[in-house]
Amino acid sequence: MAATQEEIVAGLADIVNEIAGIPVEDVQLDKSFTDDLDVDSLSMVEVVVAAEERFDVKIPDDDVKNLKTVGDATDYILKHQG
Amino acid sequence: MSKIKTRKGAPYARILGVGGYRPTRVVPNEVILETIDSSDEWIRSRSGIETRHWANDEETVAAMSIEASGKAIADAGIRAEQIGAVVVSTVSHFSQTPAVATEIADKLGTNQAAAFDISAGCAGFGYALTLAKGMVVDGSAEYVLVIGVERLSDLTDLEDRTTAFLFGDGAGAVIVGPSEEPHIGPTVWGSEGDKSDTIKQTVPWNEFRLGDVSQLPLDGKGNVKFPAITQEGQAVFRWAVFEMAKVAQQALDAAGITPDDLDVFIPHQANVRIIDSMVKTLKLPEHVTVARDIRTTGNTSAASIPLAMERLLATGEAKSGDTALVIGFGAGLVYAATVVTLP
Ligand SMILES: CC(C)(COP(=O)(O)OP(=O)(O)OC[C@H]1O[C@@H](n2cnc3c(N)ncnc32)[C@H](O)[C@@H]1OP(=O)(O)O)[C@@H](O)C(=O)NCCC(=O)NCCS
Numbered sequence: 001m002a003a004t005q006e007e008i009v010a011g012l013a014d015i016v017n018e019i020a021g022i023p024v025e026d027v028q029l030d031k032s033f034t035d036d037l038d039v040d041s042l043s044m045v046e047v048v049v050a051a052e053e054r055f056d057v058k059i060p061d062d063d064v065k066n067l068k069t070v071g072d073a074t075d076y077i078l079k080h081q082g
Numbered sequence: 083m084s085k086i087k088t089r090k091g092a093p094y095a096r097i098l099g100v101g102g103y104r105p106t107r108v109v110p111n112e113v114i115l116e117t118i119d120s121s122d123e124w125i126r127s128r129s130g131i132e133t134r135h136w137a138n139d140e141e142t143v144a145a146m147s148i149e150a151s152g153k154a155i156a157d158a159g160i161r162a163e164q165i166g167a168v169v170v171s172t173v174s175h176f177s178q179t180p181a182v183a184t185e186i187a188d189k190l191g192t193n194q195a196a197a198f199d200i201s202a203g204c205a206g207f208g209y210a211l212t213l214a215k216g217m218v219v220d221g222s223a224e225y226v227l228v229i230g231v232e233r234l235s236d237l238t239d240l241e242d243r244t245t246a247f248l249f250g251d252g253a254g255a256v257i258v259g260p261s262e263e264p265h266i267g268p269t270v271w272g273s274e275g276d277k278s279d280t281i282k283q284t285v286p287w288n289e290f291r292l293g294d295v296s297q298l299p300l301d302g303k304g305n306v307k308f309p310a311i312t313q314e315g316q317a318v319f320r321w322a323v324f325e326m327a328k329v330a331q332q333a334l335d336a337a338g339i340t341p342d343d344l345d346v347f348i349p350h351q352a353n354v355r356i357i358d359s360m361v362k363t364l365k366l367p368e369h370v371t372v373a374r375d376i377r378t379t380g381n382t383s384a385a386s387i388p389l390a391m392e393r394l395l396a397t398g399e400a401k402s403g404d405t406a407l408v409i410g411f412g413a414g415l416v417y418a419a420t421v422v423t424l425p
Contacts, residue, residue, distance in 0.1 A: 040127065040128070041128075041316070042128060042319055042353075042355050045316055045319050045320050045323070046323060046359060048320075049320060049323065049324050061314070061316050061317050061320065
């Protein structure tokens, strides 16, 4: 069952909360991982690995750097989820 | 067909002593910042590294190994003549022939111990330990000296901002010998050669003799650069935090040890962020002491686990008899994990 946009944002919020300790309500579509959510380039790798598992997607390293905001990641997952 | 006689060794093997050598020169992040555009804050937050040791001309691979081995031999309470084999893991001994292990075996005063080098990158300690265990149990040697030693400063491109701050020099050694009880668990190890490009030497040695240096990387002054270790940092990080936590768990399972039974976790000191992530994924309880020697040692590849082990025992953070999970991983890509009782 493919996840909806809402479910993906909620899932990412859980993941970011787990990895960077940011409150789930702060994780919104327009937020930048590095500038707003305290997720640096290495934490981002952890976020991606967790998201891959949760949403059954593959996010190659080369694509990771294009995922600047929660919205970017959500769109990517919507498009690529299995 | 004739019947071939065999030897029988000890029922089991264990680590009986550990020793380390850290070069005298301590290099703070400020020195790294002279050649790369970075900051102390960035280096600390992305790697955990505050200082590392770099060897001087006298602190050769052999000299550092001999120092570390002397301490391990004393710690084990044996004499050098009792050592039947010397296994050295290194990627930074530049005279490829002969193996540096033979010089070490001789200078330590062993009685013509078997001696050889292996190349297994940052997993080298686990690989050598596994060989040593086998030798003790099959009777090839009563005591085996295992050394992890690197002068990675010689293989560091100080102008490469993704690696200049990472590497350090040093030697760590252990004595593996006979035991009536099992004190080294099964090794979970392997290789993923399809990822051989993620950590490698910039230029193979033979390119230097082919005459045409125009293709070789140059430094700021136009001189041909010495080969260095280069890596795809993010890919290695992803592999380490995701795949290596699984391997560590398999080593615990193979030894029949739960996280609650564990006293100490000594992962290869590659990056404090990898260590922290593994601790989380493995759900290691609070009581487990975690080696974070990387802060003041940097990444010393094959030497990192025995160096961290020695420091934890020296500071009293870990004690003899503790149960420790060790895991090494790196260029190859290769990995090796096992559970040991600390000496
Ligand atoms: C080396 C390592 C710390 C680099 O971190 P990273 O987050 O992957 O670095 P990146 O190259 O992706 O760069 C991320 C950002 O930091 C910047 N950066 C890179 N190196 C920097 C440095 N030395 N100082 C300051 N900034 C740096 C980059 O320009 C980039 O900035 P941008 O996002 O604004 O473009 C990390 O990848 C790592 O440790 N990987 C594991 C390596 C390892 O353990 N190898 C040995 C295994 S045995």
